[in-house]
Amino acid sequence: MTEQKLAIGQVAQQTGLSVDTLRYYEDLGLLDPIERAPNGHRRYGPRDLTRIDFLKRLRATGMPISQMQHYVALYRAGDSTIRERREMLEAHLDSVLAQIDMLEETRTLLERKIHAYLQQEGHSP
Amino acid sequence: MTEQKLAIGQVAQQTGLSVDTLRYYEDLGLLDPIERAPNGHRRYGPRDLTRIDFLKRLRATGMPISQMQHYVALYRAGDSTIRERREMLEAHLDSVLAQIDMLEETRTLLERKIHAYLQQEGHSP
DNA sequence: CCTTGACCTGGAGTGCACTCCAGGTTGTAT
DNA sequence: ATACAACCTGGAGTGCACTCCAGGTCAAGG
Numbered sequence A, B: 001m002t003e004q005k006l007a008i009g010q011v012a013q014q015t016g017l018s019v020d021t022l023r024y025y026e027d028l029g030l031l032d033p034i035e036r037a038p039n040g041h042r043r044y045g046p047r048d049l050t051r052i053d054f055l056k057r058l059r060a061t062g063m064p065i066s067q068m069q070h071y072v073a074l075y076r077a078g079d080s081t082i083r084e085r086r087e088m089l090e091a092h093l094d095s096v097l098a099q100i101d102m103l104e105e106t107r108t109l110l111e112r113k114i115h116a117y118l119q120q121e122g123h124s125p
Numbered sequence C: 001c002c003t004t005g006a007c008c009t010g011g012a013g014t015g016c017a018c019t020c021c022a023g024g025t026t027g028t029a030t
Numbered sequence D: 001a002t003a004c005a006a007c008c009t010g011g012a013g014t015g016c017a018c019t020c021c022a023g024g025t026c027a028a029g030g
Helices: A008-015 A019-027 A046-060 A065-077 A079-123 B008-015 B019-027 B046-060 B065-077 B079-123
Strands: none
Touching: A008 A019, A008 A046, A019 A046, A046 A065, A046 B079, A065 A079, A079 B046, A079 B079, B008 B019, B008 B046, B019 B046, B046 B065, B065 B079
16 A cells, blocks of 8 residues: 555645646656656656655745746756756745745734734723 | 925835836725825825835735735724734734745755755865 | 546636836926 | 926736646546
8 A cells, every 4th residue: 555656636635736736847847757657647756756845845935937947957957057056046045034034024013013903902892 | 305205216216116016006005095296296105105114014925915905994994993903914924924934944955955065066076 | 338536638718916008297407 | 498207097918827628538436
Protein backbone atom coordinates (compact mmCIF):
# COMPACT_ATOMS: atom_id res chain seq x y z
CA MET A 1 0.00 0.00 0.00
CA THR A 2 2.99 2.29 0.25
CA GLU A 3 2.66 3.85 -3.18
CA GLN A 4 5.32 6.18 -4.28
CA LYS A 5 3.82 7.21 -7.60
CA LEU A 6 0.78 9.40 -7.24
CA ALA A 7 -2.05 10.29 -9.58
CA ILE A 8 -2.68 13.94 -10.28
CA GLY A 9 -5.73 14.07 -8.03
CA GLN A 10 -3.77 12.78 -5.09
CA VAL A 11 -1.03 15.29 -5.69
CA ALA A 12 -3.62 18.03 -5.83
CA GLN A 13 -4.97 16.94 -2.47
CA GLN A 14 -1.58 16.72 -0.86
CA THR A 15 -0.21 19.98 -2.17
CA GLY A 16 -3.32 22.11 -2.18
CA LEU A 17 -2.76 23.05 -5.80
CA SER A 18 -5.60 22.29 -8.17
CA VAL A 19 -5.40 19.57 -10.81
CA ASP A 20 -5.62 22.30 -13.42
CA THR A 21 -2.78 24.20 -11.88
CA LEU A 22 -0.58 21.12 -11.83
CA ARG A 23 -1.08 20.57 -15.55
CA TYR A 24 -0.66 24.27 -16.15
CA TYR A 25 2.68 24.32 -14.35
CA GLU A 26 3.83 21.37 -16.40
CA ASP A 27 2.83 23.13 -19.63
CA LEU A 28 4.83 26.14 -18.55
CA GLY A 29 7.87 23.99 -17.98
CA LEU A 30 7.94 24.56 -14.24
CA LEU A 31 7.68 20.83 -13.83
CA ASP A 32 9.56 18.36 -15.94
CA PRO A 33 7.30 16.25 -18.14
CA ILE A 34 5.61 13.92 -15.69
CA GLU A 35 6.00 10.19 -16.17
CA ARG A 36 2.95 8.50 -17.62
CA ALA A 37 1.22 5.25 -16.77
CA PRO A 38 0.47 2.98 -19.75
CA ASN A 39 -2.98 4.56 -19.99
CA GLY A 40 -1.51 8.01 -20.34
CA HIS A 41 -2.27 9.17 -16.81
CA ARG A 42 0.40 11.13 -15.01
CA ARG A 43 2.33 9.46 -12.23
CA TYR A 44 4.12 11.84 -9.91
CA GLY A 45 7.26 10.70 -8.14
CA PRO A 46 8.85 12.05 -4.96
CA ARG A 47 11.11 14.40 -6.86
CA ASP A 48 8.12 15.93 -8.58
CA LEU A 49 6.51 16.49 -5.21
CA THR A 50 9.62 18.18 -3.89
CA ARG A 51 9.69 20.46 -6.89
CA ILE A 52 6.01 21.28 -6.52
CA ASP A 53 6.49 22.17 -2.89
CA PHE A 54 9.34 24.47 -3.69
CA LEU A 55 7.40 26.16 -6.48
CA LYS A 56 4.40 26.54 -4.24
CA ARG A 57 6.50 28.32 -1.69
CA LEU A 58 8.00 30.67 -4.22
CA ARG A 59 4.56 31.57 -5.54
CA ALA A 60 3.09 31.94 -2.08
CA THR A 61 5.80 34.44 -1.29
CA GLY A 62 5.16 36.48 -4.39
CA MET A 63 7.60 35.32 -7.03
CA PRO A 64 6.06 35.78 -10.49
CA ILE A 65 5.73 32.69 -12.63
CA SER A 66 8.02 34.16 -15.27
CA GLN A 67 10.83 34.25 -12.72
CA MET A 68 10.16 30.75 -11.57
CA GLN A 69 10.40 29.67 -15.19
CA HIS A 70 13.74 31.37 -15.47
CA TYR A 71 14.98 29.68 -12.34
CA VAL A 72 13.91 26.26 -13.53
CA ALA A 73 15.52 26.90 -16.89
CA LEU A 74 18.79 27.70 -15.12
CA TYR A 75 18.45 24.60 -13.03
CA ARG A 76 18.08 22.51 -16.17
CA ALA A 77 21.08 24.16 -17.75
CA GLY A 78 23.36 22.64 -15.11
CA ASP A 79 26.13 23.64 -12.78
CA SER A 80 27.33 26.64 -14.73
CA THR A 81 24.22 28.48 -13.60
CA ILE A 82 24.66 27.98 -9.89
CA ARG A 83 25.85 31.50 -9.33
CA GLU A 84 22.90 33.05 -11.11
CA ARG A 85 20.49 30.80 -9.27
CA ARG A 86 21.99 31.83 -5.97
CA GLU A 87 21.66 35.46 -6.92
CA MET A 88 18.01 34.93 -7.81
CA LEU A 89 17.36 33.30 -4.46
CA GLU A 90 19.18 36.10 -2.69
CA ALA A 91 17.02 38.66 -4.45
CA HIS A 92 13.93 36.76 -3.51
CA LEU A 93 15.12 36.46 0.05
CA ASP A 94 15.38 40.24 0.17
CA SER A 95 11.82 40.49 -1.03
CA VAL A 96 10.73 37.95 1.58
CA LEU A 97 12.40 39.95 4.33
CA ALA A 98 10.75 43.13 3.10
CA GLN A 99 7.38 41.42 3.12
CA ILE A 100 7.96 40.22 6.66
CA ASP A 101 8.71 43.78 7.72
CA MET A 102 5.56 45.10 6.10
CA LEU A 103 3.50 42.34 7.68
CA GLU A 104 4.98 42.94 11.12
CA GLU A 105 4.21 46.62 10.92
CA THR A 106 0.70 45.88 9.80
CA ARG A 107 0.34 43.35 12.55
CA THR A 108 1.13 46.03 15.10
CA LEU A 109 -1.28 48.44 13.49
CA LEU A 110 -4.06 45.86 13.47
CA GLU A 111 -3.44 44.94 17.08
CA ARG A 112 -3.64 48.57 18.08
CA LYS A 113 -6.85 49.13 16.15
CA ILE A 114 -8.45 45.98 17.49
CA HIS A 115 -7.52 47.04 20.97
CA ALA A 116 -9.04 50.47 20.43
CA TYR A 117 -12.24 48.94 19.12
CA LEU A 118 -12.45 46.67 22.12
CA GLN A 119 -12.20 49.73 24.35
CA GLN A 120 -15.07 51.37 22.53
CA GLU A 121 -17.16 48.24 22.72
CA GLY A 122 -16.55 48.25 26.45
CA HIS A 123 -18.00 51.75 26.79
CA SER A 124 -21.35 51.03 25.11
CA PRO A 125 -21.83 47.33 24.46
CA MET B 1 4.99 77.08 2.23
CA THR B 2 3.67 74.50 4.68
CA GLU B 3 0.82 73.27 2.55
CA GLN B 4 -1.56 70.87 4.10
CA LYS B 5 -3.72 70.22 1.07
CA LEU B 6 -1.98 68.19 -1.58
CA ALA B 7 -2.58 67.70 -5.28
CA ILE B 8 -3.07 64.20 -6.56
CA GLY B 9 0.41 63.99 -8.04
CA GLN B 10 2.00 64.85 -4.73
CA VAL B 11 -0.08 62.28 -2.95
CA ALA B 12 0.97 59.71 -5.53
CA GLN B 13 4.60 60.52 -4.87
CA GLN B 14 4.25 60.39 -1.12
CA THR B 15 2.23 57.20 -0.97
CA GLY B 16 3.67 55.27 -3.85
CA LEU B 17 0.22 54.70 -5.32
CA SER B 18 -0.29 55.88 -8.86
CA VAL B 19 -2.47 58.84 -9.74
CA ASP B 20 -4.77 56.42 -11.54
CA THR B 21 -5.04 54.20 -8.52
CA LEU B 22 -5.92 57.12 -6.29
CA ARG B 23 -8.81 58.10 -8.56
CA TYR B 24 -9.79 54.46 -8.88
CA TYR B 25 -9.96 54.04 -5.11
CA GLU B 26 -12.12 57.11 -4.83
CA ASP B 27 -14.47 55.76 -7.52
CA LEU B 28 -14.78 52.54 -5.58
CA GLY B 29 -15.70 54.44 -2.46
CA LEU B 30 -12.57 53.46 -0.59
CA LEU B 31 -11.85 57.13 -0.20
CA ASP B 32 -14.47 59.71 0.59
CA PRO B 33 -15.06 62.17 -2.23
CA ILE B 34 -11.97 64.32 -2.19
CA GLU B 35 -12.34 68.03 -1.71
CA ARG B 36 -11.92 70.06 -4.89
CA ALA B 37 -10.11 73.28 -5.59
CA PRO B 38 -12.13 75.91 -7.50
CA ASN B 39 -10.67 74.56 -10.72
CA GLY B 40 -11.93 71.06 -10.01
CA HIS B 41 -8.58 69.62 -9.00
CA ARG B 42 -8.54 67.31 -6.02
CA ARG B 43 -7.05 68.57 -2.77
CA TYR B 44 -6.13 65.86 -0.32
CA GLY B 45 -6.18 66.61 3.38
CA PRO B 46 -4.33 64.87 6.20
CA ARG B 47 -7.27 62.58 6.93
CA ASP B 48 -7.29 61.41 3.35
CA LEU B 49 -3.61 60.60 3.61
CA THR B 50 -4.17 58.61 6.76
CA ARG B 51 -6.91 56.66 5.09
CA ILE B 52 -4.77 56.02 2.03
CA ASP B 53 -1.95 54.73 4.17
CA PHE B 54 -4.24 52.36 5.97
CA LEU B 55 -5.74 51.08 2.72
CA LYS B 56 -2.30 50.66 1.26
CA ARG B 57 -1.30 48.48 4.16
CA LEU B 58 -4.38 46.34 3.93
CA ARG B 59 -3.82 45.79 0.21
CA ALA B 60 -0.12 45.14 0.65
CA THR B 61 -0.98 42.42 3.12
CA GLY B 62 -3.42 40.75 0.80
CA MET B 63 -6.86 42.04 1.66
CA PRO B 64 -9.08 42.04 -1.44
CA ILE B 65 -10.55 45.35 -2.49
CA SER B 66 -14.08 44.03 -2.01
CA GLN B 67 -13.33 43.52 1.67
CA MET B 68 -11.79 46.92 2.03
CA GLN B 69 -14.96 48.35 0.52
CA HIS B 70 -16.99 46.50 3.07
CA TYR B 71 -14.84 47.78 5.89
CA VAL B 72 -15.12 51.36 4.72
CA ALA B 73 -18.87 50.98 4.35
CA LEU B 74 -19.07 49.81 7.96
CA TYR B 75 -16.93 52.70 9.04
CA ARG B 76 -19.30 55.12 7.37
CA ALA B 77 -22.29 53.46 8.97
CA GLY B 78 -21.10 54.57 12.39
CA ASP B 79 -20.58 53.18 15.86
CA SER B 80 -23.05 50.33 15.58
CA THR B 81 -20.60 48.54 13.29
CA ILE B 82 -17.61 48.63 15.59
CA ARG B 83 -17.96 45.02 16.55
CA GLU B 84 -18.06 43.81 12.96
CA ARG B 85 -15.13 46.02 12.06
CA ARG B 86 -13.14 44.56 14.90
CA GLU B 87 -13.99 41.06 13.74
CA MET B 88 -12.85 41.89 10.24
CA LEU B 89 -9.56 43.21 11.54
CA GLU B 90 -9.12 40.14 13.70
CA ALA B 91 -9.68 37.90 10.71
CA HIS B 92 -7.19 39.87 8.73
CA LEU B 93 -4.72 39.73 11.57
CA ASP B 94 -4.98 35.95 11.46
CA SER B 95 -4.20 36.04 7.78
CA VAL B 96 -1.25 38.34 8.42
CA LEU B 97 0.13 35.98 11.03
CA ALA B 98 -0.27 33.04 8.67
CA GLN B 99 1.58 34.94 5.99
CA ILE B 100 4.39 35.72 8.38
CA ASP B 101 4.70 32.03 9.19
CA MET B 102 4.86 31.07 5.55
CA LEU B 103 7.42 33.77 4.86
CA GLU B 104 9.58 32.74 7.80
CA GLU B 105 9.58 29.14 6.65
CA THR B 106 10.46 30.20 3.15
CA ARG B 107 13.16 32.45 4.49
CA THR B 108 14.79 29.49 6.19
CA LEU B 109 14.48 27.40 3.06
CA LEU B 110 16.04 30.12 0.94
CA GLU B 111 18.88 30.64 3.38
CA ARG B 112 19.64 26.95 3.33
CA LYS B 113 19.59 26.79 -0.44
CA ILE B 114 21.74 29.87 -0.81
CA HIS B 115 24.20 28.40 1.64
CA ALA B 116 24.31 25.14 -0.31
CA TYR B 117 24.91 27.00 -3.54
CA LEU B 118 27.73 28.97 -1.96
CA GLN B 119 29.32 25.70 -0.95
CA GLN B 120 29.13 24.44 -4.49
CA GLU B 121 30.54 27.63 -5.86
CA GLY B 122 33.43 27.20 -3.47
CA HIS B 123 34.31 23.82 -4.91
CA SER B 124 34.67 24.92 -8.51
CA PRO B 125 34.67 28.67 -8.82
C1' DC C 1 -24.01 -4.08 -20.24
C1' DC C 2 -23.66 0.43 -18.55
C1' DT C 3 -22.82 3.96 -15.52
C1' DT C 4 -19.59 6.44 -12.78
C1' DG C 5 -15.48 8.81 -11.78
C1' DA C 6 -10.76 10.00 -12.58
C1' DC C 7 -8.05 11.08 -16.00
C1' DC C 8 -6.70 13.13 -20.89
C1' DT C 9 -6.19 17.36 -24.55
C1' DG C 10 -6.53 22.00 -26.55
C1' DG C 11 -8.48 26.05 -26.10
C1' DA C 12 -11.65 29.52 -24.24
C1' DG C 13 -13.12 32.23 -20.27
C1' DT C 14 -12.69 34.53 -15.67
C1' DG C 15 -11.60 37.79 -11.87
C1' DC C 16 -8.76 40.93 -10.04
C1' DA C 17 -6.42 45.19 -9.73
C1' DC C 18 -5.00 48.17 -11.93
C1' DT C 19 -3.32 51.07 -16.22
C1' DC C 20 -3.89 53.52 -20.30
C1' DC C 21 -6.18 56.52 -23.54
C1' DA C 22 -8.75 60.30 -25.96
C1' DG C 23 -10.19 64.58 -25.60
C1' DG C 24 -10.45 68.50 -22.80
C1' DT C 25 -9.44 72.53 -19.17
C1' DT C 26 -6.41 75.31 -16.37
C1' DG C 27 -2.40 77.68 -14.19
C1' DT C 28 2.35 78.85 -14.42
C1' DA C 29 6.73 79.87 -16.78
C1' DT C 30 9.21 81.94 -20.83
C1' DA D 1 1.05 84.81 -26.59
C1' DT D 2 2.08 80.27 -26.24
C1' DA D 3 3.90 76.28 -24.74
C1' DC D 4 3.91 73.06 -21.16
C1' DA D 5 2.75 70.25 -17.27
C1' DA D 6 -0.61 68.74 -14.24
C1' DC D 7 -5.04 67.98 -13.73
C1' DC D 8 -10.05 66.35 -15.27
C1' DT D 9 -13.72 62.51 -17.11
C1' DG D 10 -15.53 58.15 -18.93
C1' DG D 11 -14.39 54.20 -20.80
C1' DA D 12 -11.40 50.74 -22.90
C1' DG D 13 -7.40 47.73 -22.44
C1' DT D 14 -3.84 44.92 -19.99
C1' DG D 15 -1.33 41.23 -17.50
C1' DC D 16 -1.41 37.76 -14.45
C1' DA D 17 -2.59 33.36 -12.76
C1' DC D 18 -5.38 30.54 -12.93
C1' DT D 19 -10.09 28.00 -13.97
C1' DC D 20 -13.44 26.02 -16.77
C1' DC D 21 -15.20 23.55 -20.73
C1' DA D 22 -16.16 20.23 -24.56
C1' DG D 23 -15.34 16.08 -26.09
C1' DG D 24 -12.97 11.92 -25.34
C1' DT D 25 -10.54 7.42 -23.12
C1' DC D 26 -10.32 3.94 -19.71
C1' DA D 27 -11.08 0.80 -15.43
C1' DA D 28 -13.83 -0.83 -11.85
C1' DG D 29 -18.36 -1.71 -9.58
C1' DG D 30 -23.38 -3.01 -9.67
